[in-house]
Amino acid sequence: MIPSVFSGLFSTTKAPPPPETISQSENEATADSAPVESTAGAKYRLDTAEIEPPTPHIDPSLVESAEPIAEISPASETDGIPGVQIHSSGLNGALTRIPKVKVIPLPVGAPIIPPPVRWRPQWPSVKTVKICFPQGLEFLPPKPEKPKKKPEKVKDPAQPLTAEDADATAEIVPVPEGTPPKATRIKPPADAISLEDRLFFLLQPPLETWLKGQEMVMPFEPFQYQYEGIAWLFAQKAALLADEMGLGKTMQTITAMRLLLRSGQAQRILLVCPKPLIPNWQREFKTWAEELPLTTIEGDTQRRQMLWNLPGSNILLVNYELMVRDMEAFGENPPQFDLVTLDEAQRVKNRGSCTAVNARKIPRRRTWALTGTPIENRPEELASLYEFMEIIPPGGTPDLKQLQSLAKDYILRRTKDLVMTDMPPRLDRDAVLDLTPAQRLAYETAEKEGVIHLNEMGDSITIQHVFELVMRLKQIANYDPLTGDSAKFERLEADMEEVAASGGKAILFSQWTKTIDWLVEKLQRFNPLVYHGKIPTPKREPILAQFKQDPSKHIILMSYATGAVGLNLQFAGYVFLYDRWWNPAIEDQAINRAHRIGQKSQVIVTKFISKDTIEERIDRVLNEKRELFRSILGCGEATTESLGMNASEIFGLFDLKARHGKGTRLIKPAPAKS
Amino acid sequence: MSAPTKQEPFRLGFLTAIEVPEKGYVGGLLVTTHHGRPLEFQCTLPVKANPTQEILYGPTLGPFILGELIGGALVDKAGIKPHLVLTDQEQILELRAHVNSPVAFVQADGSEPGKKRVQAVAATGELRLGRQMLRFHAAHAEDVEKISVESARFPDDADLSEPFVRVREALQEALKVGGLR
Known part of the structure; x- marks a missing residue:
């Protein structure tokens, strides 16, 4: 063993601890603590950011000569250490401290071993918060787009959409060159309290991107107010879409349902409408969401029972009369839904009516109501709708101010005068x-x-x-x-x-x-x-x-x-x-x-x-x-x-x-x- | 990161950070499909350097905190690994030295009406994807070629800067709600 040639050289520092101790303290040294805490009692210090970590290498010539190295005198505190660049940060005093040198005895001729641990500053581990998005449902892909024969023509939203258009084109309307893309963002609803719920909505892409993307082809470019309606519906657990007749409640509802299904927010949806409107809804679903499987509840009792519980039926369509009859038959075990939507929801305006009672019985996580006339006769009818939407307790009788206050959060109503300024008079x-x-x-x-x-x-x-x-x-x-x-x-x-x-x-x-x-x-x-x-x-x-x-x-x-x-x-x-x-x-x-x-x-x-x-x-x-x-x-x-x-x-x-x-x-x- | 199959969505990670006065940096990583639909979101608690660290790291502090510390932690802890990490902060490019996924800096919207998609320019480490020009880490020129293979998945009008708006809003919301204390 070679005697430690450095022992006793550093008279101003503590004697070197045993190797294990040094190793441990060196490993514990962090950028946070080492430069500051170790200055206590030390006269010299190196800027650890600017020098290489000490190595166990010992110059053999030093061993052979065994000549003592000149002791660093206190005077060098003021002179500084040669070769050490003084940092301009104001810690110059500390930087003049002599470095700690680890001494490891090695046999003569032993190979030089690189330091076992590379020194680097350690930071506390970064803590993170994560939310995962549910897997959306996959449906049959829509029909491939027809090859474009003509130069793309931008459809003017002001131009009316007709049913003929549905057959005439299946193309996405391109964004006009030089036009900044519109962005309708989904906002968290007022009743979304948890951070996870709020971030879920905030992190959804703008509807225009979503609907124009290859994932969800839209037959026509919706109007801006329709985008807003879709975004609002998507985020609401309880919603009354009360747009004036003719503004496209059907299309907004279908598209919002489509988004819910595709984003994994819903898997089973029930849509209740008056009997004469069944063909209308079937046609509209075919136009706006042809990939969504729609099951119409019809036929005799046995067949209907089978349809209610048919696996893989994402959207069930039923008229009010059959809904009432079948819910009564289900008794205490009605089927559950992620979303129940009532079209022409004024049908449940009377709380005590059979229709209203049975509609309220359906277990669901979300409730939407569609009507152009939320108040057909009296404001109390709105209270009945609120009760169905589960935003007031059963039998609750809110006064007019409360009804209006709730309307801000749960009702979206636009009139033609407001949104269709360019509509023919x-x-x-x-x-x-x-x-x-x-x-x-x-x-x-x-x-x-x-x-x-x-x-x-x-x-x-x-x-x-x-x-x-x-x-x-x-x-x-x-x-x-x-x-x-x-x-x-x-x-x-x-x-x-x-x-x-x-x-x-x-x-x-x-x-x-x-x-x-x-x-x-x-x-x-x-x-x-x-x-x-x-x-x-x-x-x-x-x-x-x-x-x-x-x-x-x-x-x-x-x-x-x-x-x-x-x-x-x-x-x-x-x-x-x-x-x-x-x-x-x-x-x-x-x-x-x-x-x-x-x-x-x-x-x-x-x-x-x-x-x-x-x-x-x-x-x-x-x-x-x-x-x-x-x-x-x-x-x-x-x-x-x-x-x-x-x-x-x-x-x-x-x-x-x-x-x-x-x-x-x-x-x-x-x-x-x- | 292995390349996705044609049926598999190409996953993008949108990584950005915001500076919160007196708290430091908060980073967020939004992993989406190539259509922009979110798959996973993760954000950090505030990371702040003390004065000593600021001195210690000098000009390398930003790339270190944003790229290595925040970016590294977010990518490392991601349950759904992105095939390409995009950032709108140049300092985060440093992340590439610490992860296996390609990392690219999304430069300002360089769309010009009628301009065709530019092929990968490995020499300059740049690639046009959608409306934006991406710049890759200088030491990883191979990333350009790797990603250019997937560029056909992106329509010419794809806006790769938009998801950063979502991430920043989400970070602000998280700070407002108090979820990042």
Whole structure:
């Protein structure tokens, strides 16, 4: 063994510890601690960042000569150590300290062994937080894109989208050159509390990227407000999409469902809609998400039971009636869903109704409701929708302010005025017509007799009695059943001459199938089509297709009950309201079959009103209701009054008086029982 | 990192960091498909150098903290490994010395209307992918060729800078919610 030649040289430092100790302390030295902590008691120090770590190498010549190395005197503290660059950081004093040198005895001639551990500063390990995204469902890939024959043409979002477009193109609309790409980001919903939930939404790509990417081809470029609607729906666990009719609630819903399925957020979805709209939804799914498997619940009980539980059915479509029947049959074990969506959700506006009760029973993680008329009659209807959406407790009765407050988080409503500034206008015109003499005679006779009869009934009259009289008078205003005279028809015929001459198409709405059947006979030269509740469901779609495709079919006659919701008839430029419905929201729904996305020209709406009849009185009440409706949806100062015609208003259509002593008194409906 | 099969999505890791006053740097790595759909997100707690370390590392502190410490930890701990790590901070390119995946710096949007995709330029270590020009680590020129094989998966209008916006928003959200204490 060679004696340690360095022992005793460093008089100003501690004696070197045993090799194990040195090794350990060296390993523990970190950039954090070594330079600072070891300065205590030390006179010399090296900037460890600028010198090589000490090596165990010993110069053999030193061993041979065994001459002592000159001891570093304290004077060198001020002179500095030769060869050591003084750092300009202010730690110069410490840097002048002599380095610690590790001494390892080696046999003479032993090979030089590199240092076993490379010195490097150690930092505390970096802690991380991780979230994983669920695996999305894989579906059949969409059909390959057709080869591009023509130069890509940018579709102007302002241009209407028509059903024809769906067949004409399957291409993605390219971004115009030089145009910055739009980016609709998904925002975390207000009720997303956990960081993981919030980041999930924040980290989703902009919808434009997602939908234009190869993963999800869209047949058309959605409008910007539709992107926003899709993003909002995607993020909401409870949502009421209340866009005005014609703005594309169906497309937004289908696309949001598609995103949920593709991102692994949902695997089983139930969509409930009115029976007449089943074919409409089937068609829309084919257009907007052809890769999604859609199962329609239909058939006998046994078949339906099988369909409800069919594995691999990602989206189930069922009408309200079957939903009610089957949920009752399921009893305490209804099937579970990740998302339940009610179309025309005003069907659950009455909390106690069978439909509402059974809809609330369906176990689900998310709830969406679609309706263009969230308040059809009273604000309490909105409370029923909120209860279905599980944002208020069962039986909860929020006041108007609470309803409005919840609406901010859970309702998205856009109107055409707001988002479709470039949409062709809707021109409403009231056709106030004098009855023909025969009609007038029939009308006045009926009214006189009817009012006398009601007055004689006194307090025993009910709303039904008044209602019967109203209906009878309205029917006479449509046409005189005895003579067949009709001022409305004369006007309609004249208007239809123009419509047919210009190659246009018109929709006529009436509340009576009897009136519709009467009109069909009279309108034969315009090749009318009929669409009402007496037409079997399988025959309805072909009728609509014929109306759309056959240029000789200039008019379709519809009942409000069957034709007012869910149909896309934007190729028709004329709407006739032959008689008036009781609720302005229903009338608007009817008009919006034509005045919706895809409409290329202005829509002329003609409302027939017979002068000096009950129709004028009804029209006045409906206009007042329409204003009230707007004020509530616009969060204005609203009351809880009915938006439809209530009993008082129907009584008020006539001057009904009962004998009271020597005079008379006004007859009013009995107050509602609480 | 082995190359993905044609059926397998090409996974991109979008790595960036933000500086939080008095807390240091917080880094985030978002692993997505080549369509941009997120697969995994991971972020660090704040990493801060003390004054001594700042002196010790001098100008190499940034690349060390961002590239080696933060980037290294995020890539190392990623459950779903990216085939290509992209960053919008040049200092993070240093990460390439510590991981097996190619790392590229996404330069500013260099899209020019009508301009065709430029082939890989191994000599300059650059490659156009979508709208952006990528610059690879100078010591790993082979990365350019490796990634150029996959470039056909990306449409010409792919925006590789957009996911960084998401990552930064997520980091800000995490700091706001207090998830990174």
